[in-house]
Each structure stands twice: as structure tokens, then as C-alpha cells.
Amino acid sequence: MAERTIRIVMNGITGRMGYRQHLLRSILAIRDDGGIVLPDGDRILVEPVIVGRNADKVSRIAADHGIAEWTTDLDAALADETASVYFDSQMTSGRKEALLKAMARGKHVFTEKPIAESVADGIELVEAAEAAGITSGVVHDKLYLPGLLKLKRLIDAGFFGRILSVRGEFGYWVFEGDIIPAQRPSWNYRAEDGGGMVLDMFCHWNYVMENLFGRVEAVTAKAVTHIPERWDEQGQKYTATADDAAYGIFELEGGIIAQVNSSWAVRVDRGELVEFQVDGTHGSAVAGLFGCKVQHRVQTPKPVWNPDLPTDQDFPSQWDQIPDNTEFTNGFRAQWEQFLTDIDAGRKHPYDLAAGVRGLQLVDAGLQSSGEGRRVEIEQFGGRA
Structure with missing residues (x-):
């Protein structure tokens, strides 16, 4: 050979x-x-x-x-x-x-x-x-994560019926650098050096959405700088000029609504550092880096709102994990x-340079939406991935 x-x-x-x-x-x-x-x-x-x-x-x-x-x-x-x-x-x-x-x-x-x-x-x-x-x-890279590969398998199999919505949570606390050194480079928090949460992560969310659920047709976003001062690798204090969090609502083709929160100023209370919940008429799933758990409509419990009594339901136990069924590489x-x-x-x-341009288009639309306080429609570049 x-x-x-x-x-x-x-x-x-x-x-x-x-x-x-x-x-x-x-x-x-x-x-x-x-x-x-x-x-x-x-x-x-x-x-x-x-x-x-x-x-x-x-x-x-x-x-x-x-x-x-x-x-x-x-x-x-x-x-x-x-x-x-x-x-x-x-x-x-x-x-x-x-x-x-x-x-x-x-x-x-x-x-x-x-x-x-x-x-x-x-x-x-x-x-x-x-x-x-x-x-x-x-x-x-996120399309190749075991959790999202399992999610893609569910989509292809028609598990969800008609997909209604997607909710994403991403991020963790990045230390300011004064007492505990930051675990991300300081340039990430300087807009003049190419930093910023929207510029960094909306490129990811664009390809996740378009390859799993549908093209992004419009966005409403808010970009903020929660931590205004940080300390660099030499221990020098600097002004954070880039956004360190972004909160976005993406309108996808087919009427799907996706909400994604991205933040370097959030403390984690979820199973993984990134998780996506997908809800459909026939079932729901929660996918992270590695795991993916599901709840089909025939297994869906019937909670009742009662503010007078603490709930007796263990909600996390009502989901079933998808087995690996294959060997996943990095x-x-x-x-x-x-x-x-x-x-x-x-x-x-x-996944070529044209796909990269579409990521930049979502970045621009997200920053425009945040700056002008309004919904922005997107005319995306190039053919579908």
C-alpha cells in the first residue's frame, strides 16, 4: 500500500x-x-x-x-x-x-x-x-464533540419531531488575574488585539446552528463587559476593552428559536462547560461536550406548579443518557x-473559508444588535455547508 x-x-x-x-x-x-x-x-x-x-x-x-x-x-x-x-x-x-x-x-x-x-x-x-x-x-471543532455528535444522530433519526427551540449555556469564571492568575490570555479582553466574546464565540454558534438546526436569519443580542479591569501575564493592571459576555437570541430557518448565553464571568452550575437543550414536539435532549441525555414525550413527567409546597420530583433523574456506542476521538x-x-x-x-465569513456576519450582526438595541436580519454569504 x-x-x-x-x-x-x-x-x-x-x-x-x-x-x-x-x-x-x-x-x-x-x-x-x-x-x-x-x-x-x-x-x-x-x-x-x-x-x-x-x-x-x-x-x-x-x-x-x-x-x-x-x-x-x-x-x-x-x-x-x-x-x-x-x-x-x-x-x-x-x-x-x-x-x-x-x-x-x-x-x-x-x-x-x-x-x-x-x-x-x-x-x-x-x-x-x-x-x-x-x-x-x-x-x-464543536461539531466533532461526542455530545454534539450524539445530538446530530438524534436529529437525523427524527427523535425530536419538529424542533421548537434551542437553549445554550457556555462559559465559566475567568479570574481577573490580581489574586489568582487568569486562565485565558489577556489579549482576549482587549478589543484592539482582537478580543471579545462576540467575536470569539458567535463564530462557533453560527456553525453549530447552521449544521445542526438551520441557518441564522436574524439576531437580537446584548454584549457587555462585566469585569472592567483585569491583570495581564506580567501582573500589570489593564482596562478590559472587549466584551466578556454576550446574550443572544437567534432566529433560525424553519421557525426555530435559539437562545445562547456566553460568559467569562459566570460560575458553573451545570453538568458541563457548554450545554445545549433542544426541545421538540416528540422529545428533548441536553447535550454537552461528552454527554447527551434525552426525554421522549412518552416519558415526559407532568409537573404542576405549586409555590406552597417544595417539589417532590427529582428532575435530573427523569432523563436517560445516550450510550457512546462508538469510539470518539479528539x-x-x-x-x-x-x-x-x-x-x-x-x-x-x-467547512471552508465561506463558512468562516458566515461566522463573521453573525458577529457583525450581533454587535450591531447590541449597539443599536434592535433585532438585525442576516443575509448570509455563500452556499450551505
């Missing part, structure tokens, strides 16, 4: 997500497992070329993980014709320029979100990809494998 090697220029792997999820748990895991075995028995091998601004950090990562090639010179890495893929997980503010450079060199591109800082910039990237004739991919790795397989086969990846 044949073996083919794909060399990948990986930029931004010193950051939390770039290092843990994309490098360690995806590309290096694929490498160490002997590559991706295709249905015909052929195998795709991977070789990362890691790029970063800090030579000490990048060289240390390379040495720790047996990576032969590293550099601080992105242009030199992109000039290497043996590397056919460019991956970007650097700060949002530098992403567009790097992606354009990579596509001009004929590289296929796979990128974190948001793909750019504006819809216009995103459309420019789509046009550049089309002109270069390359395959593009945008990280859609969601980032699963999409990497799909993207690399699509490149090898010469086909379009379903």
Missing part, C-alpha cells in the same frame, strides 16, 4: 489552543500513530514545520516533541515547496495577512476562527482561495483527519 506525506507549516503553536489541541492532540498524535489509514489501505503521513515569533519557545517545543523543523521566519517556511498546507492559530489580528501569503504560495489553508477581523476581509480571503485553486478549511484531530483526507482526495472541505 502507498504512503504519502503531507508537510504542514503550523503558525501560532505556542498559544494554548495551537499547542494543546492542534499540535499535541492532533498532528503529533496522527504522526505518532503512523498516519491516517485510508479505506483502500493507503496511508497519509504528516510532518509539521512549526513557526513562532519566540525562538526559545518554538525551539523548546521542537526539541521536546522530536520535530525536525522550526523557524521564526514565516516567509521562509511558506517558500518551502515541499510543504503543501499552512495552518494558522496566531492572534486574529495577524491571520488575514498570513493566510493571503500562504495562498499566494499555493498552500492549502486550515485556520482557527475568526478567520479575519471583518466580513470584508473574510470575503477577500474566500476570493483569494478561489483564485489560487486551493482547499480551505476553518476549525469547526474533535480537533477528527477534523484535521477529515481535512487532510479531503486534500489527498482533491475534494472540497465542507
Whole structure:
């Protein structure tokens, strides 16, 4: 059987997500497992070329993980014709320029979100990809979560009947950094550096909605900065200029209403850090990162409101967990494998730069809605994913 090697220029792997999820748990895991075995028995091998601004950090990562090639010179890495893929997980503010450079060199591109800082910039990237004739991919990691894969299985099986509504809760308390160090980078809370809850998470919610329930047709949102002052990695106090919470109502095609709360200033009282409750005429489900529990209409209890007596019903026990029934891999790795397989086969990846533009459109509409205090309709870009 044949073996083919794909060399990948990986930029931004010193950051939390770039290092843990994309490098360690995806590309290096694929490498160490002997590559991706295709249905015909052929195998795709991977070789990362890691790029970063800090030579000490990048060289240390390379040495720790047996990576032969590293550099601080992105242009030199992109000039290497043996590397056919460019991956970007650097700060949002530098992403567009790097992606354009990579596509001009004929590289296929796979990128974190948001793909750019504006819809216009995103459309420019789509046009550049089309002109270069390359395959593009945008990280859609939440679609590969075990909980949402189980939820998708329920949808495809018609479990819900007609879906009525979706309610999402996401987030946790991110420490301010004065007494306990913050567990997220300080740039996330500075709008001038590309931070902000709407910019960060509405891109995710757009692809979750459009791939599970339906396109977002209108939004009503409120973005707020609950914590106005934070402390950075050097212990210096700074003003938080970006929103750290967003409360959104999304109107989806087919009349489905989705409500999603996203906050870095909330203390968690739920099973997982993200949960979606889906209610339909025939049944309901609550899906998180890993679990998915259901309640069918024939099992639905009949609670009665009585403020004079404490309830005697144990509501959590009235739901049934969906069994795994299959082996789930890391969601980032699963999409990497799909993207690399699509490149090898010469086909379009379903979650491309056009999908990234639609995420940015929801970001813009959400910020406009919050700023103007009104409902905003969305004319979404490109074909359906």
C-alpha cells in the first residue's frame, strides 16, 4: 500500500489552543500513530514545520516533541515547496495577512476562527482561495464533540419531531488575574488585539446552528463587559476593552428559536462547560461536550406548579443518557483527519473559508444588535455547508 506525506507549516503553536489541541492532540498524535489509514489501505503521513515569533519557545517545543523543523521566519517556511498546507492559530489580528501569503504560495489553508477581523476581509480571503485553486478549511471543532455528535444522530433519526427551540449555556469564571492568575490570555479582553466574546464565540454558534438546526436569519443580542479591569501575564493592571459576555437570541430557518448565553464571568452550575437543550414536539435532549441525555414525550413527567409546597420530583433523574456506542476521538484531530483526507482526495472541505465569513456576519450582526438595541436580519454569504 502507498504512503504519502503531507508537510504542514503550523503558525501560532505556542498559544494554548495551537499547542494543546492542534499540535499535541492532533498532528503529533496522527504522526505518532503512523498516519491516517485510508479505506483502500493507503496511508497519509504528516510532518509539521512549526513557526513562532519566540525562538526559545518554538525551539523548546521542537526539541521536546522530536520535530525536525522550526523557524521564526514565516516567509521562509511558506517558500518551502515541499510543504503543501499552512495552518494558522496566531492572534486574529495577524491571520488575514498570513493566510493571503500562504495562498499566494499555493498552500492549502486550515485556520482557527475568526478567520479575519471583518466580513470584508473574510470575503477577500474566500476570493483569494478561489483564485489560487486551493482547499480551505476553518476549525469547526464543536461539531466533532461526542455530545454534539450524539445530538446530530438524534436529529437525523427524527427523535425530536419538529424542533421548537434551542437553549445554550457556555462559559465559566475567568479570574481577573490580581489574586489568582487568569486562565485565558489577556489579549482576549482587549478589543484592539482582537478580543471579545462576540467575536470569539458567535463564530462557533453560527456553525453549530447552521449544521445542526438551520441557518441564522436574524439576531437580537446584548454584549457587555462585566469585569472592567483585569491583570495581564506580567501582573500589570489593564482596562478590559472587549466584551466578556454576550446574550443572544437567534432566529433560525424553519421557525426555530435559539437562545445562547456566553460568559467569562459566570460560575458553573451545570453538568458541563457548554450545554445545549433542544426541545421538540416528540422529545428533548441536553447535550454537552461528552454527554447527551434525552426525554421522549412518552416519558415526559407532568409537573404542576405549586409555590406552597417544595417539589417532590427529582428532575435530573427523569432523563436517560445516550450510550457512546462508538469510539470518539479528539474533535480537533477528527477534523484535521477529515481535512487532510479531503486534500489527498482533491475534494472540497465542507467547512471552508465561506463558512468562516458566515461566522463573521453573525458577529457583525450581533454587535450591531447590541449597539443599536434592535433585532438585525442576516443575509448570509455563500452556499450551505
